[in-house]
Amino acid sequence: MSEINLGVTLFCYGTEYARYEYDFAECVKQAALAGATGYEIVGTQMLPDYPNVSDEFLGLIQSLKAEYGIGPVGYGANNDKGMMHDRNLTDDEMLADTIIDLKTAHQLGCKVMRAQYMLSPQAFERLAPYAELYDIRVGIEIHNPESPLSPLMKEYLAVIKKTKSQHLGFIPDFGCFAIAPNQAQWIKALEAGVSEEHLQQAAKMRYDGVPLKEAQANLVAQGAHPAIQTVLQGMYGFVQFKPKAELPRLLNELEEILPYSFELHGKFHYLGEDLVEPSIPYKEILAVVQDSDFSGYLICEYEDELYCGGTEFTKRQLQMVKQLIKS
Template identity: 50%
Template sequence: MAKFKVGTTLFSFGSEYIRGELSLEDCIRTAAEVGAEGYEIVATQMIPSYPYVSDEFLGFIQYCTEKYGIAPICYAANMDRGMRKDRDLTEDEMFGMAINDLKQAHKLGCKIVREQFLMSPEAMVRIAPYAEEYGIKVGIEIHNPETPTSPLIMAYRKAFEESGSKYIGFIPDFGIFATRPNKPYWDQALKAGVAESTLKMMEQMKYDEVPQEEATKRVREVDTSAAAMSVLTQMYGFVQFRRSAKPILEGLKEIMPYTFELHGKCHYVSEELKEASIPYNEILPVVAETGFDGYIMSEYEDAGHYSGVEMVKRHIAMENKLVKDLSL
């Protein structure tokens, strides 16, 4: 039986945070107010002493935990391979950064570290004994355009299986299950003058799995604007979608034994509590079947300038409603 816990990444409030409308304490308080049971902190965004957790910052987090009743569950790490101007970081240098992330996550009391794919499968296996020593599970995020069955992710899965470690695995992002175009980008394209008929043509080509090069050629025959090209590129990239989520959901089942946390991606949740592009009513039952015991972290990615607070509030309410309605 699944034991869902709802939380949010503080990245969801990133726009308000960057504009100075919310302080870090406001973000934590707001997360608690909208129903989050725990949160993910993006280290580079919200830890002033990054790449280290200062004693002062630790004290602040402990103060917030006591005051608002929710604690950091996941430390979202950033693997910045290009931090030097003369060359990319070596594998050993990135491994060293990952070890430091583990240390800082341990200091904060986090039980999960979200790593990025720049950490190779070999480096993930190498970090496993350190993760075990700290009692922290390290997960590679699976984000569009990757899927649980894409070659890159399959290489990680093979490495995890062969290692036998229970401390290295995945953090799937629900954006990979999108079955409709991204609403904010679609609306922005309309506002920029792209004809709805052109957008519908793009949508159909993506459903029909027309190669991107051919799709680009067809679109340029009717609209050569930057706005049209931008939305088409997005459809084939980080917010791509498919006719059906079922094949990828089957792949998700296979990797759930190695899954430590789930990113509940959303770009727009309506007042009726429906995500515009991602079929949560199909996703959550599949996750429940696997007996997942962990957090679904709401992750609002601001593309339409909606309120991050409102989107997370709706998203958590949507999840709770689906869990109740489906008797999960």
Template identity: 50%
Template sequence: MANIKLGVSLFSFSTDYVKGILTLEDCIRTAAELGAEGFELVGSQMLPTYPFVSDKVLDEFTRMTNAYGIKFVSYGANTDRGMRSDRNLTEDEMLQSTIIDLKTANKLGCEVMRVQYLLSPAALEKLAPYAENYGVKIGVEIHNPQTPTSPFMQEYMEVFEKTGSKFIGFTPDFGCFATRPNKVYWDQAIENGAPVELLEMAAQLRYDEVPRDEARQRLLDAGADGAVMGAFQGMYGFVTFYREPDFEGLKKIMPYVVHFHGKFHYMHESLEEASIPYDEILPIIQNSNFNGYIMSEYEASKNAIEMTKRHLQMERKLLVK
């Protein structure tokens, strides 16, 4: 059986943090008050001395984690190939940038580091010895529209098997198992005047796996405007959904999972996520040998603390069954 620990990505509080409503310390304290055992921080967003960590900042994190009894578990690294204005970074330059992130994660005392799939499988293979040396496990994120068995994700799997390293693996984002349209985007589209029947048409086209260009033209022919088309773009992109999520793929990659991003966009008062079937995802993890964290990751802007509270409550409820 798995040993699942529940944490919170401080990204969940992004809107309040950016607006100055919450400080970094407020975010850490809130995660602890909600009962999280650990937290994840996105370096480019909340690390004051990003991409490095000064001794002063390290002391501040140590003080806060000790004060609130919560562990700094995961460092979210950005694979930013657009750092230069004149060209994209080369693969080697992105590798060197990720090594800096790895050193930062190590200094912060993190167990794991999330990287994005702009870091190629070949670069991740080169990174494996560094991860082993610094003692930080690296998880490449599986994020919509990718799934565990997407061809590109399978290229990473080949690297894991080739190297045999226990320090590189996957960080699946639960959003890639969504079964319904994103409620937040759907509601926004309606508020902006989108007819429900056209939104339903867009969703059905996605369920039927109609190619995006064809689906787009059919919607336009039906009279879809900007509000509908905005929601449609998400349905075929970062908030896509599936009639049959890749649960079998999840089972196959479980031995290579470093940690999870427990993505959520809207939590009902009944403790159900509006589009992601946690009641089907969590049993797969619970019946594996996984030993690590699920980091609650709220990706919307309203009522972040309450939504995160509900999300943790839902996970606890489902995991005791």
């Protein structure tokens, strides 16, 4: 049976942090108050000396751990191949950057590092000895619009099996299991003046597999508010969703890659007082995890698309997960 620990990525408090309402210490405090037993640091967001980490910051982490009882368990790396204005970074350059991230994760005391699929399967394979050297398990994040066994993820799975490294694996992001529109974007569209009718039509076209350009033209022809184009882009992009009929297939894919998964990212976009995520089927996902041999952290990740702050939503998320894994 599984052993699920509950953590929080400090990215949940990104709005409060960006507005200078919270400093790093307050983010850690809020994660502890929410019930997390560990947290993830996204390096580019909260490390003052990124990509390095200073002795002063390491000292702060230790003092906060003594005060609040939690420390960093995961590190969010930055695999950005678009750093140059005139070209993408090469595999050699991406690998070099990722090795620096490994060193930083090691200094922070993290045992898991989350990497993005901009790090190619070829560079990922070459990372294995460095991950083993620093004793960091590196998981490629399976993020929407990918799914656990999409063609690209199969390439990473092949690398994992080829190297047989215990330090290369996956971190499934629950957003890739979405079966309904993103509630936060829906709310913003309504507030911007888009009609409920046009939003429903947009969602139906996405469910039906209508091509994006055709869906855009259709809504323009109906006189839909221009703000609908933003939410439509999301429906076809990084917050896309699939028909509910596809959920069994997606859950079977999750079951297949869980033995290679080091951490789970509990993505959510909205959570009302009923503790139900409208677009992501948490009950079904967690049932699969509980029936597996997964052992590690489920890291709560709130994306604050409503810019209202993540403090209350993060508390709700952990409460929801605790209820579901006990039921």
